[in-house]
Amino acid sequence: MSWQAIDRKSAPADEGPGLSDAVKEKIRAFFPRYETKRAVMLPALHVAQEAIGYISVRAMKDIAELLELPPSAVMDVVTFYTHYWTHPRGEKVLMVCRSLSCQLMGADKLQHAIETKLGIKDHETTPDGKFSFMTEECLAACDHAPCLMVNERMHKRVTPEQLDKLLADADSDKLPMPRSDLYDAPHGEKPARGH
Template sequence: MLKEKYQAEIDEILSRYPVKRSALLPLLYLAQREEGYVTETAMQEIAGILKLTPPQVYETATFYTMLNLKPVGKFHLQVCKSLMCALVGSDTVIGWIGTKLGIKPGETTQDKLFTLSSVECLAACGTGPMMQVNDDYYERLTEEKLDRILADLRQTGTSSLKTGPFMWPEPANAVKG
């Protein structure tokens, strides 16, 4: 139960809004953080916390693509396929991942480590092709970089190749013009 484990965090979230229902997305995120996806039990519990009917929670949860309604792999590789990334090779990236991991968009590896999704624009159009892995962005992808990222993820659970606070072109280049 979320309430027993996260009472303080739930109270803090509720304190931000004059109307309880506004806390719905934050609480769904909390549920997803706990289980890796949003379970029906969690949605029912959240409905109780916010004094909503379960359908009110489902209709919101099913509208948003970032809320997973079924389990995904430990690392969710989300490759942007919108035009701006496609112009600079995002389809190739999806192909590389397919070859390396044996999965197509929508599939998860047998060991449940990687899920591949092709997604719409992630607002990194100047640094494509790119992908988001769980919370982190990886940009200006090359095959070599992808190999390192996948190896890092397997070994350490993260990779130093992820993007930090974003600026492109980088300051030095920007000053030089």
């Protein structure tokens, strides 16, 4: 077919890293908490993304195998949520809100500044692997618009002028609490909520 359809029949040349046995074990640990294995999908994906930085094709296959689902079902979920990355991301992911309040308060200028400064667009990563950029539907902090999130840390009322400083700051993504506390721990103990 010379008018070429994308070939989806053969696996990509680089499937990326798979899940190690330890990570798989970590996912299996979620199984007793839910009625079905399918329900473990979201935590499993988080675990996987945490382990290898993004969710590779190989990882999706591994998860599908663990959850006894067709791999396409995993891909369905992965592509539905914007926070799951299907390709490697940088150390710091900058997220700019594109919802109404932030946009009114100048998030578009902020986005433009980031894009020109780093030379990347939505869901792209700088060549040096330091920064990735994505737009976000709502960061739930409209009173502090425009917001910018660096990894899991929220920065409020960010202006393009502050951007240089922010990018230079090595601790810009540092959280006020241990990261693991953000998620439900596997064994049922109540995690401490941040902020």
